[in-house]
Amino acid sequence: MLVNHGVPETLMKAVLDDCNEFFNLPMEEKMEFATKDIWKPIRFGTGVDIKVEKFFFWRDFLKVFAHPEFHFLSKPQGFSEIAQEYCKRCHEVSMELLKGISESLGFEESYIEKAMNLKSGFQLFAANLYPPCPQPELAMGIPAHTDHGLLTLLIENGIGGLQIQHNGKWFHVNPLPNSFLVNTADHLEILSNGRYKSIMHRAVVNNQSTRISIAIPNGPSLDTMVSPAPELVDNESRPAAYIPMKYKDYMDLQLDGKPCLERVRLPIA
Numbered sequence: 001m002l003v004n005h006g007v008p009e010t011l012m013k014a015v016l017d018d019c020n021e022f023f024n025l026p027m028e029e030k031m032e033f034a035t036k037d038i039w040k041p042i043r044f045g046t047g048v049d050i051k052v053e054k055f056f057f058w059r060d061f062l063k064v065f066a067h068p069e070f071h072f073l074s075k076p077q078g079f080s081e082i083a084q085e086y087c088k089r090c091h092e093v094s095m096e097l098l099k100g101i102s103e104s105l106g107f108e109e110s111y112i113e114k115a116m117n118l119k120s121g122f123q124l125f126a127a128n129l130y131p132p133c134p135q136p137e138l139a140m141g142i143p144a145h146t147d148h149g150l151l152t153l154l155i156e157n158g159i160g161g162l163q164i165q166h167n168g169k170w171f172h173v174n175p176l177p178n179s180f181l182v183n184t185a186d187h188l189e190i191l192s193n194g195r196y197k198s199i200m201h202r203a204v205v206n207n208q209s210t211r212i213s214i215a216i217p218n219g220p221s222l223d224t225m226v227s228p229a230p231e232l233v234d235n236e237s238r239p240a241a242y243i244p245m246k247y248k249d250y251m252d253l254q255l256d257g258k259p260c261l262e263r264v265r266l267p268i269a
């Protein structure tokens with residue numbers, strides 16, 4: 001949980017309000033952006049009422065590519081400007097955190113920025129809507145997963161629902177007002193050769209209030225080949241635990257819905 005991050009409270013509130021307005025648009029207007037193609041820069045999806053195995057998935061989402069090129073929608077009015085400013089501030093916060101993380105791994109502060117080509121890093125604006133669900137015990141907002149990228153900055157509208165897994169158990173996360181929840185993600189685990197772990201998380205739903213969350217994953221540039229940092233690999237004592245893969249190709253792995261990290265993790269002795 002990150003506080004004192006310098007991103008104005010008014011901006012965080014404005015971007016959540018605009019997401020609420022977007023989700024309140026008539027379904028036909030949102031369905032213009034409905035696609036299963038993950039490479040479309042603006043993508044809307046609705047999962048409410050879709051049953052997968054024994055659960056309903058109770059979530060609508062909007063995903064927009066925000067960096068290196070900023071795409072956005074023209075509705076609701078003013079959303080694009082607010083979201084652009086918000087994404088820029090999140091990019092700055094994640095760059096700062098990654099400087100500290102570089103140092104914690106024994107590198108100079110710009111190591112991750114350079115190695116992952118963050119000047120043209122891929123950033124996504126991902127808003128989630130979880131309407132009240134009449135039978136929350138039969139539904140899941142978003143199933144257990146880890147995020148791609150390096151760091152995800154998450155905020156919500158004061159209604160809880162996020163859970164993270166620790167030692168095989170699920171824990172509710174109750175963020176402080178105006179804080180960011182920062183999740184370490186798959187490519188930080190790969191780059192650090194497992195020193196940082198990608199956080200397994202999910203979102204549950206409730207039968208009272210509508211929850212909105214905004215996740216901003218910040219990743220390498222799409223054509224960066226990501227592998228464990230050579231300085232953190234020692235063939236005798238600490239062999240590379242992940243196979244190298246371009247970030248873009250890793251994103252394509254998501255298409256079949258299986259956990260991607262398992263596909264690049266090597267069984268090490």
Ligand SMILES: O=C(O)CCC(=O)C(=O)O
Binds near residue numbers: 128
């Ligand atoms: O809504 C949440 O708290 C989690 C959202 C999430 O994990 C995601 O969008 O990747």
Ligand SMILES: [Fe+2]
Binds near residue numbers: 146201215
């Ligand atoms: Fe996530």
